[in-house]
Amino acid sequence: MSMDRSFQSLVRAKDKQGDLMRQFGLLLMLQYYAEFGTGRIVNRRTKDPLTREQIGRIADTKLSKLDKLLRDMKHNGLIERREDGYYISRRFIKK
Numbered sequence: 001m002s003m004d005r006s007f008q009s010l011v012r013a014k015d016k017q018g019d020l021m022r023q024f025g026l027l028l029m030l031q032y033y034a035e036f037g038t039g040r041i042v043n044r045r046t047k048d049p050l051t052r053e054q055i056g057r058i059a060d061t062k063l064s065k066l067d068k069l070l071r072d073m074k075h076n077g078l079i080e081r082r083e084d085g086y087y088i089s090r091r092f093i094k095k
Contacts, residue, residue: 006091018072026059026069027078030040031093033058037090041079049085 007024010016033050035042041050050058056066070086073079080087 010078013076017075018069020076022069023073023076026055026073027082027088027092029058030055030079030088034088034093039090039093040084041086041088055086 011020030041033041033044037048041055042048043050050071052063052066054077055070056063059069061067062070070079070081074081077089078092079089
């Protein structure tokens, strides 16, 4: 379930970075891979964290474009990178 108010406040924010519609689209695709309870983006079968290469295949984009997209998403608070993988922000998704 996405959090409408959080999305709307990001759209109105003055310090947002990058193409938000593209970022929202990737976030929507990654929701399927979000681990219940943590929001960590994982392989649904093995529960291993997805690598940027795997995310690139999901997004059907080159790694150079994906790196910019992920950087913008981190700046905008949509995702965060931790030692054990990427996480979807709790502000934007709730399972």
